[in-house]
Amino acid sequence: EAFKELPSNKIYDELNKDIENSVTGSTSRCDNLSLxxxxxxxxxxxxxRNLKDLSTKDKLKNESHNDRCLYFNYWVHDELRKIFNGKTKDDYSNNKDINKLRDEWYHISDGLMKGDVKENYEKIKSKYSINNNNTSQATGNNNNSSGNNGNPISQNFYSVKDFSKHKGCLYNSDCTFYDCDDMKALYDYFKDHDTIENKISAENGSQCKIYHEYVSYIEPIYDKYKDDCCNYGFCDYYNCNDKYDPNELLYKLKNCSEGKDVNSVNPDRTKSEENEFYSRINKRKERFWISAFDENKTGYRYFRCYKKQNSTDPNMPNVASCYVVKTPNKEAFEDVF
Known part of the structure; x- marks a missing residue:
């Protein structure tokens, strides 16, 4: 019951609703698929059905397109896990049904985009013809026009957006059957964090205990991806805002489940902030000196500069430093820029 109230769970429930018998047009491709x-x-x-209605679904219509597509990818991944229940990577990569479903996903998306272009083209052509005919009637009757309706539609300028308004949602190739478990867990946690935090109260002790177990499960996954996602690259499933660090939420949930004051300040908070600050500085130094150039040799390195304004404690200094970043396969400078 505690998890049914979380935003991510409500969205997955909506995506997983049974197909209504009256709805046939939106699922015709799958009827002819051999599975x-x-x-x-x-x-x-x-x-x-969900690809067609993704932007209008009740629980998703207020989300950004990127979030809608991420939810959809993680829903597909989770449902495939349930259907096939594979134990190894080969159980999924060699599964004919899974490969056919992914191919069909692409063809459905492609068909929706092409259909959208055709529909918008017909609308523009129809609107153009009406406007052009009105102009011809206003001027042609007086001038004895011989049927010349002005410039054809091909001689007008249009943006790609005029013809293609559909935003496709394609399969995320990074969402493998192992990495995607963690990606989905983290993404759902960030989306559900505020709801869980708002549930913390003396009256919800039993729920707090359940949520504490859940966040305890998330904590090592959060730590596992933090450095790569926040220091080395962008991960669309990860939120680097410090407010989502599980430690503070775990402290409040523990107090709630034990009937203690949920508003008390975590005594380890200041210490952990100081440790985090100096640990990051030391890591930056270590990365720089390890990557420093050999004496009398010329070379290049890729740097990323980092600045963080401390908003939790005015007595703590701000972070400002640059560090060497990794590049895959040690590409040549001209291949990167």
Whole structure:
């Protein structure tokens, strides 16, 4: 019951609703698909329906397109896990049904985008013809026009956006059957964090205990990806804002589950902030000196500069430093820039 109230769970429930018998047009492609598992065909129909209605679904319409697509990718991943229940990577990569479903996902998305272009083109052509005919009637009757309706539509200028308004949602190739478990867990945690925090009260002791177990599960995954996502690159499933650090939430949930004051200040907070500050500075120094150039040799390094304004404690200094960043396969300078 505690998890049913979380935003991410409500969205996945909506995506996973059964197909209504009256809805046939939106799931016609899947009817002709040859699949070994009967559940696969039912799931294919849900994929097609959800791709078509993704931007208008009640629980998703207020989300950004990027968030809608991430939710959709993680929902697909989780449902495939449930249907096929594989134990190894090969169980999924060699599964014919999974490969067919992914191919069908692409074809459905491609069809939606092409259909959108055709529909918008017809609207523009129709609007152009009406406007052009009105102009011809206003001037041609007086001038004995011989049927010349002005410039054809091909001689007018249009933006790509005039013809393509559909935002596609394609399969995220980074979402492998191992990495995607962690990605989904983190993404859902960041989306559910505020709801969990707002549930913390003396009256919700039993819920706090459940949420404490959940956040305890998230904590090592959060730490595992923090450095790579926040220092070396951008991860669309990770939020680097310090407010989402599980430690503070765990402290409050623990107090709540034990009937203690949920508003008390975590005594380890200041210490952990100081440790975090100096630990980051030391890491920057270590990265720089390890990567320093050999004497009498010329070379290059890639740097990223980092500045953080301390907003939690005015007595703590701000962070400002640069550090060497990794580049895959040690590319040549001209291949990167």
């Amino acid at each position: 070994q598992n009967e559940k696969s065909k039912s799931f294919c129909k849900k994929i097609e």
